[in-house]
Amino acid sequence: MILPILIHPDPRLKTRTEPVAEVTDELRRLADDMLETMYDAPGIGLAAPQVGVMTRLLVMDCVKDEETPARPMVLINPEVIGASDDLSAFEEGCLSIPEQYAEVTRPAEVDVRWTGLDGKVHEEHFADLWATCVQHEIDHLNGKLFIDYLSPMKRQIITRKMQKLKRERARA
Numbered sequence: 638m639i640l641p642i643l644i645h646p647d648p649r650l651k652t653r654t655e656p657v658a659e660v661t662d663e664l665r666r667l668a669d670d671m672l673e674t675m676y677d678a679p680g681i682g683l684a685a686p687q688v689g690v691m692t693r694l695l696v697m698d699c700v701k702d703e704e705t706p707a708r709p710m711v712l713i714n715p716e717v718i719g720a721s722d723d724l725s726a727f728e729e730g731c732l733s734i735p736e737q738y739a740e741v742t743r744p745a746e747v748d749v750r751w752t753g754l755d756g757k758v759h760e761e762h763f764a765d766l767w768a769t770c771v772q773h774e775i776d777h778l779n780g781k782l783f784i785d786y787l788s789p790m791k792r793q794i795i796t797r798k799m800q801k802l803k804r805e806r807a808r809a
């Protein structure tokens with residue numbers, strides 16, 4: 638099922654989410670729906686608060702070329718446990734801030750630990766686009782958006798555009 642994606646500004650996008658206590662069938666369904674919603678958008682990552690669920694769950698798939706098989710990932714209670722000193726800047730976007738892009742500088746590589754839908758603890762080293770994406774999505778779980786890294790003026794310009802977009806969509 639494709640879920641509606643919240644558009645900034647929305648208080649739920651600014652709120653820290655609660656850890657998942659148990660992998661339930663309901664959580665599995667949510668993860669499935671979030672992956673379907675992300676691929677449909679299309680996007681490379683989606684965090685639960687973006688669909689109004691205030692829990693520490695994110696999905697992502699940063700495979701870009703068509704030769705490589707898709708790699709849908711579901712991360713429950715993810716934590717960055719290590720970050721490189723090297724930084725990299727990527728042009729980021731967000732499904733909750735449609736059609737707005739800006740360069741954000743973050744650690745180039747990170748180690749992340751999370752619980753999988755199998756209930757087991759996983760750890761992986763992420764680089765390149767995967768590293769940017771996983772940090773962007775974990776930020777969502779902490780109520781932080783990529784525009785929070787920009788100057789107040791740039792952030793305000795984007796926020797005004799989103800307010801206008803929401804008004805237009807409400808009228809449509």
Ligand SMILES: [Zn+2]
Binds near residue numbers: 730731733773
């Ligand atoms: Zn986002």
